[in-house]
Amino acid sequence: MILETTQQALQALFAGSVPADEAEAGTPRGNGVLTRDYKTHGYHLDAQVAADQLLAAVTILDEGGFFIESITGVDWIKDNQLEVIYDFSRYDFDTCRVIIRTRMPREKPEVPTISTIYAGANWHERETHDFFGIKFAGHPHLVPLLLPEDADFHPLLKDFKA
Amino acid sequence: MSAPIQLRPDETFLLNVGPQHPATHGVLRVKMQMDGEYxxxxxxxxxxVHRMHEKMGENRTYAQYLPNLSRLDYLGALGYTHGHVLAIERAAGIEVPERAEYIRAITVELNRVASHLFWFGAFVMDLGGFSPLMYAIQDREHILDMLEAVTGARLTYCYYRFGGLYNDVDDDFIEAAKRFIPRMRKSLKKYDALVSGNIIFQKRLEGIAPVSAEMCRKYGATGPVARGSGINFDVRKNEPYSVYPEFDFDVPVYHECDSLARYKVRMDEMEQSLRIIEQGLEKLPDGPIMVEKKPKTIKLPVGDYYQAVETARGSFGIRIVSDGDKNAYRLKLRSPTYSNMHLFDEACEGMLIxxxxxxxxxxxxxIPEIDR
Structure with missing residues (x-):
C-alpha cells in the first residue's frame, strides 16, 4: 500500500516523464523511479533525482513516516561522477525500503543537506564528506567525524593513494 | 585578603568525558558544556578506533572479508557475520541448507544473550552496583565456551560461510545448549530479584532520559532503543530472514521511553532468545551444513544489494554495490549504535550528568562498531 503511494509521490517529481530504463552495464541511468525485486536486491524503490529535487524527495519520505537508515557515497570514476545514496525504511509492517540517489560531477561535488529534515543525517553526511569530499551545502557542522580532525584526504575515492 | 570566589550565575564550563573513561565503554569522547551539574x-x-572497514571491503574479495565483520561489534559478532553472508547469498542466489540456517539462528541467539548479559553487568556497574557484572560474566562464560567449541573463537567468530557453515555442531554442543536454557532462566529470575526491584536502580532510570518515538525516527534508532520508545520494530519480524518465521517468539516493547524501558526490553529479549534457541534445538533438522554446488570465487551480478539483520544492538545493514567483480565496488556498513548514539547529543541537553x-x-x- 505505502509502496504504491510513495512511488506515485516520487514519480510526480518527474512530471510525466517516462521512468528511467534499467541501467546498462557501464552507462549511468537517467533520473526517475525504478522498482526493484525485493527478493534479490533487498529494497523496493530506487529513485534517482537531481540535486535540486533532493529535498522534495526526502520530504515525501519524511511525511510518509519513513526513518533514515544511512547515507553513503559511491565514486563512479569512469563516469567522472560521484553519487550519494540515501537509505530509508519503515518501522511498521508495511515493509518498504526506498533509496534515493543523486549524482554530481566529480569536480564540483555538492548537494544540499537533509539534516534540516532528518536530524540523524548530520553524522551520515559528515562521514560521507570524510570519505568522498562531498560537500553538503547548509550542513551546520561539516568537520571530520571519523577521520582525524586535520584530515585533508578522502580515502574512498577510487584515485586515493595511501 | 583576597576577594571571595564568586561565580556568575550564567557561567558555564567545558567538561571533557573520554576518550579514556570507564563510563563510555570504549574510546568515545563527549565534549559537554556544563552549567553546574547540568x-x-x-x-x-x-x-x-576507526579502521576503515569499508575500504577493506573494496580491497578484499567477499570471502576474504568474512573475518572483518566480527571486528565491528565484539560482543555480538555473529549477528554481523550473519548479515554479511545473507547479503552475498541473496545477491548470488545461493540456497542455504535448512540445518545450516537453524544452527545460524541458534548461535546468533546465544550470542545475543551473551551480548545482553555483558551489557546488563556493565550497565548496572555504571549505576554503582558491581556484583551483577560478576554473575553476568559467569553466565556469559558458558555461552562463550559453547560457541568456542563449534566456531573456534570466543569473540571474533568467522563461523558462517557463503552457503552454509564452517563446521557442524556436535552432540556436546546440543547437550550443553539444552542444559544452558533452564540455568539461564533461573539466572534471569535471580537478576530480576537482585536488580530490577532495587529502589536506587529504579530511581536512577525511571522517567530519566526520555527518547520519543519521533526522535527515534529522525535519527534512525533501532533495536532496544526504539523498542523502549514504543516502536514495535524488529527486523526478524518486520523483514523476516533466515528461519526466523519458523519460530514462535515475541518482540518486547515498552512505551515509557525512559532508560528503565530500554533496560526492560533487553532483559525480556533474553527470555525470547532462549525460546528461539529451545525451539531451534527441538526442530533442528538433519542434513548437510553446506550447499553442494557453489562457485569457487563469488562474483555478484552488477547492481545494488541491501541486507538488514537484527543484531543485539539493532538493525545492522550491509549495502553492496557490485560492478560484477570478485570484490565489492562499494561496501557500506550501516551500524545500529551509530544511529542510536547520534541522538545522545540532542537528548541529553538539560540533563544531569x-x-x-x-x-x-x-x-x-x-565503540568499534560505531567507528568501523
Whole structure:
C-alpha cells in the first residue's frame, strides 16, 4: 500500500516523464523511479533525482513516516561522477525500503543537506564528506567525524593513494 | 585578603568525558558544556578506533572479508557475520541448507544473550552496583565456551560461510545448549530479584532520559532503543530472514521511553532468545551444513544489494554495490549504535550528568562498531 503511494509521490517529481530504463552495464541511468525485486536486491524503490529535487524527495519520505537508515557515497570514476545514496525504511509492517540517489560531477561535488529534515543525517553526511569530499551545502557542522580532525584526504575515492 | 570566589550565575564550563573513561565503554569522547551539574550542550567526538572497514571491503574479495565483520561489534559478532553472508547469498542466489540456517539462528541467539548479559553487568556497574557484572560474566562464560567449541573463537567468530557453515555442531554442543536454557532462566529470575526491584536502580532510570518515538525516527534508532520508545520494530519480524518465521517468539516493547524501558526490553529479549534457541534445538533438522554446488570465487551480478539483520544492538545493514567483480565496488556498513548514539547529543541537553551517563549505558554502545 505505502509502496504504491510513495512511488506515485516520487514519480510526480518527474512530471510525466517516462521512468528511467534499467541501467546498462557501464552507462549511468537517467533520473526517475525504478522498482526493484525485493527478493534479490533487498529494497523496493530506487529513485534517482537531481540535486535540486533532493529535498522534495526526502520530504515525501519524511511525511510518509519513513526513518533514515544511512547515507553513503559511491565514486563512479569512469563516469567522472560521484553519487550519494540515501537509505530509508519503515518501522511498521508495511515493509518498504526506498533509496534515493543523486549524482554530481566529480569536480564540483555538492548537494544540499537533509539534516534540516532528518536530524540523524548530520553524522551520515559528515562521514560521507570524510570519505568522498562531498560537500553538503547548509550542513551546520561539516568537520571530520571519523577521520582525524586535520584530515585533508578522502580515502574512498577510487584515485586515493595511501 | 583576597576577594571571595564568586561565580556568575550564567557561567558555564567545558567538561571533557573520554576518550579514556570507564563510563563510555570504549574510546568515545563527549565534549559537554556544563552549567553546574547540568548539561547545556553535548558534542560527541568519534573516530578513535576507526579502521576503515569499508575500504577493506573494496580491497578484499567477499570471502576474504568474512573475518572483518566480527571486528565491528565484539560482543555480538555473529549477528554481523550473519548479515554479511545473507547479503552475498541473496545477491548470488545461493540456497542455504535448512540445518545450516537453524544452527545460524541458534548461535546468533546465544550470542545475543551473551551480548545482553555483558551489557546488563556493565550497565548496572555504571549505576554503582558491581556484583551483577560478576554473575553476568559467569553466565556469559558458558555461552562463550559453547560457541568456542563449534566456531573456534570466543569473540571474533568467522563461523558462517557463503552457503552454509564452517563446521557442524556436535552432540556436546546440543547437550550443553539444552542444559544452558533452564540455568539461564533461573539466572534471569535471580537478576530480576537482585536488580530490577532495587529502589536506587529504579530511581536512577525511571522517567530519566526520555527518547520519543519521533526522535527515534529522525535519527534512525533501532533495536532496544526504539523498542523502549514504543516502536514495535524488529527486523526478524518486520523483514523476516533466515528461519526466523519458523519460530514462535515475541518482540518486547515498552512505551515509557525512559532508560528503565530500554533496560526492560533487553532483559525480556533474553527470555525470547532462549525460546528461539529451545525451539531451534527441538526442530533442528538433519542434513548437510553446506550447499553442494557453489562457485569457487563469488562474483555478484552488477547492481545494488541491501541486507538488514537484527543484531543485539539493532538493525545492522550491509549495502553492496557490485560492478560484477570478485570484490565489492562499494561496501557500506550501516551500524545500529551509530544511529542510536547520534541522538545522545540532542537528548541529553538539560540533563544531569549522572543521568546522562546512565542514559549512555542504556544505549548499549560498542565503540568499534560505531567507528568501523
Amino acid at each position: 548539561i547545556v550542550k553535548a558534542e560527541t567526538v568519534l573516530g578513535y 549522572m543521568d546522562a551517563l546512565a542514559f549512555m549505558g542504556s544505549l548499549d554502545l560498542v
